[in-house]
Structure formats: C-alpha cells, structure tokens
Amino acid sequence: MNATRAIDLEDTDGLLAADREGLLxxxxxxxxxxxxxxxxxxxxxxxxLRADDRPRSIIWVAGRGTAETAGTLLAATLGGAxxxxxxxxxxxxxxxxPLDVLIVAGDDPADPALVGAAATGVxxxxxxxxxxxxxxxxxxxxxxRAAVLEPRLWVRDEFGLSRYLAAGLAALxxxxxxxxxxxxxxxxxxxxxxxxxxxxxxxxxxxxKIIAARISDSRVALTGDCAATLALARHGSSxxxxxxxxxxxxxxxxxxxxxxxxxxxxxxAPSSMDALFHDEEIDGPLPDRxxxxxLTLDGERTVVAARVAGLNEVYLIAAEDVPEAPGGIGGSxxxxxxxxxxxxxxxxxxxxxxxxxLEMAAVYMRLVRG
Numbered sequence: 099m100n101a102t103r104a105i106d107l108e109d110t111d112g113l114l115a116a117d118r119e120g121l122l123x124x125x126x127x128x129x130x131x132x133x134x135x136x137x138x139x140x141x142x143x144x145x146x147l148r149a150d151d152r153p154r155s156i157i158w159v160a161g162r163g164t165a166e167t168a169g170t171l172l173a174a175t176l177g178g179a180x181x182x183x184x185x186x187x188x189x190x191x192x193x194x195x196p197l198d199v200l201i202v203a204g205d206d207p208a209d210p211a212l213v214g215a216a217a218t219g220v221x222x223x224x225x226x227x228x229x230x231x232x233x234x235x236x237x238x239x240x241x242x243r244a245a246v247l248e249p250r251l252w253v254r255d256e257f258g259l260s261r262y263l264a265a266g267l268a269a270l271x272x273x274x275x276x277x278x279x280x281x282x283x284x285x286x287x288x289x290x291x292x293x294x295x296x297x298x299x300x301x302x303x304x305x306x307k308i309i310a311a312r313i314s315d316s317r318v319a320l321t322g323d324c325a326a327t328l329a330l331a332r333h334g335s336s337x338x339x340x341x342x343x344x345x346x347x348x349x350x351x352x353x354x355x356x357x358x359x360x361x362x363x364x365x366x367a368p369s370s371m372d373a374l375f376h377d378e379e380i381d382g383p384l385p386d387r388x389x390x391x392x393l394t395l396d397g398e399r400t401v402v403a404a405r406v407a408g409l410n411e412v413y414l415i416a417a418e419d420v421p422e423a424p425g426g427i428g429g430s431x432x433x434x435x436x437x438x439x440x441x442x443x444x445x446x447x448x449x450x451x452x453x454x455x456l457e458m459a460a461v462y463m464r465l466v467r468g
Contacts, residue, residue: 161204
C-alpha cells in the first residue's frame with residue numbers, strides 16, 4: 099500500500115487530473131488571501147478604527163471553524179505583547195463599549211450570534227470590524243457604522259484560516275501602529291510554502307507530501323504543547339477529516355506521550371526492529387501504529403524534543419523543517435526574511451506556514467484516495 103501511495107504522490111499529472119474540485123489551488127491561495135486583506139487595509143477599510151487613545155480591549159467574536167481558530171491563534175501569540183488584551187467570545191460581552199474594538203468574524207452573514215454581536219457593538223459605540231461576507235442581516239444592522247473586511251477571494255472555509263488571521267493582524271496594527279506586523283511579508287512566506295508543496299515537487303523534498311505519506315496508513319494524533327500549537331493541531335484534525343476524510347485526533351502533547359509510553363510498556367506497539375524483520379505472510383499484519391505529529395514553534399522545539407526523546411513514531415513538525423531540493427531550493431531559507439529579533443520567524447507566521455502545510459497534506463491524501 100505504501101509503495102502505491104508513494105508512486106501516486108510522485109505522479110504530478112495524475113494528481114492534477116484527480117483534482118477536479120480545485121483543492122490544490124484553494125490550498126495554495128493563502129498568500130493571495132493575505133494580500134487581499136492588506137490591499138483593503140491600504141485602501142482605508144480600517145480607517146474608522148484609528149483613534150488617539152489605544153483601546154481598552156480587543157474582542158474577537160467568531161463563528162465556527164477557521165474564524166474561531168484564527169482568534170485563538172491571535173490571542174495565544176500576540177495577547178501578551180499587544181497594547182490591549184485580546185478576548186475571545188461567542189457573543190458580544192455585556193461590558194462592551196466605546197473604549198473597545200469588536201471584531202466579528204465568520205462565513206455566515208445571517209448567523210444570529212454574529213449579527214447580534216455586531217449590532218450590540220455599534221449601538222454601544224465600540225469600534226466594530228466585520229470580517230464576513232457583508233450582506234443580509236449583518237449589513238442591515240451595521241451599515242455605515244463598521245469597518246468591513248469582507249472576502250475578496252472566495253475559498254472553502256477549510257482554507258480560510260489565513261484570511262481571518264490576516265484580518266486580525268491588520269486590525270491590531272491599525273489600533274496599535276507600533277506593532278511590527280508586515281502582511282506583505284507574511285503573504286510572501288505563504289506563497290513560498292505553497293510552492294514548496296506544489297504537485298511538481300518530488301516527495302522527499304515536499305513537506306506536505308511527506309506528511310501525507312507518513313500518516314496515510316496509520317492511526318494519527320496531532321499534538322501541541324501550548325495554546326497556539328494545540329489550536330493548530332485541532333485545525334489540522336479538522337481539515338484532514340473534512341478534506342481527506344481521514345480521522346486524526348488532536349490533543350495535548352502530554353496526553354500523546356502518556357499513550358505512547360503505555361503502549362511501549364505493554365508491548366502493544368511494534369518496535370522498529372520488529373517492523374524491519376516482519377513478514378506478513380508468516381507473522382500476519384502488524385498492529386495499527388499510532389503516529390504522533392508534534393507541532394512545535396521554533397522557540398519550543400528543544401523542550402518538545404526532550405519530552406519525546408526515546409519514543410518511536412513521534413515526528414516533530416516545525417515551520418523551518420523544510421527538506422532541501424536539488425539546486426538548493428527549499429531549506430529553512432524561506433523564513434529568513436521573517437526573522438524576529440530572537441532569530442526565528444514570528445510565532446504567528448510559523449503557525450500560518452504550518453497551517454498551509456497541513457491543508458496541502460490533507461489535499462494530497464484526498465487526491466491519492468480518489
């Protein structure tokens with residue numbers, strides 16, 4: 099089964115022919131989505147957020163799916179450094195007022211929770227940002243009284259995380275110009291990641307294809323060791339289920355470590371030596387293996403690696419882990435331009451890159467299965 103899948107993943111023409119729904123193009127659109135948000139901001143879409151005083155709080159009210167995930171990523175990565183606290187909510191909080199910025203994000207302009215939150219925000223004088231299709235009840239309740247970042251490029255919700263993330267970053271930069279957020283640079287990094295994962299790139303140099311090949315025949319758990327990577331693991335689990343129809347658990351790294359150690363001690367998990375000398379005709383099929391993809395930020399990598407040391411079937415996945423193609427294309431150089439003072443890409447940029455990688459891995463699994 100593995101050999102067949104590997105050949106399929108190497109078959110560029112076959113993959114493109116199987117992609118009748120345009121999934122690869124949608125998964126590769128993250129950079130374009132970010133540029134669309136940046137263009138809207140440059141055109142003045144967020145000018146109504148500007149004020150002499152910094153806001154008391156930034157409230158992210160989200161619908162289901164990627165909009166909610168983007169809010170969690172923003173709060174986890176920027177909440178400690180932003181000039182105002184970032185609060186996540188499913189409805190407008192009762193204390194919202196003129197000192198607050200309220201961001202309403204989702205894909206359904208008729209969602210009662212989003213419509214109610216936006217209406218409450220404008221009624222109480224908050225600075226409101228609408229990050230949804232601007233139509234229907236949402237438009238009726240906020241017309242002329244809210245900043246609007248509606249989507250300029252339509253993609254399925256599974257691939258919309260980058261747009262919501264960019265919208266949040268643009269809003270944060272508008273209310274706090276001192277924050278160093280460069281959407282153009284983020285778009286470039288996402289385009290570079292999509293290129294690294296393109297169908298024409300060979301399996302051993304393609305991070306998304308490597309993930310797809312690694313998990314296609316195994317039980318899988320995506321893990322994170324902090325709020326941001328755990329939210330990303332849940333996003334990966336969601337896209338694998340919705341796109342590839344592949345079930346993968348999303349959990350904290352500690353839970354996966356406990357499960358792997360218990361398997362190892364009970365002898366239920368085959369060792370690498372057992373797998374090497376195993377003959378299915380004589381020994382029967384190997385028991386299902388649990389493979390753990392440990393999503394990690396650059397700053398946490400050393401700690402995470404130490405926690406999983408000695409455990410088989412654990413693979414650390416970081417944004418900078420890019421196999422180099424012949425001719426020097428690839429490697430970790432794609433993130434050099436996004437380096438923060440500590441020497442690594444900003445956390446939100448790393449997370450966005452990993453999200454694209456997981457989405458494209460899910461697409462490859464879907465195309466291989468037909």
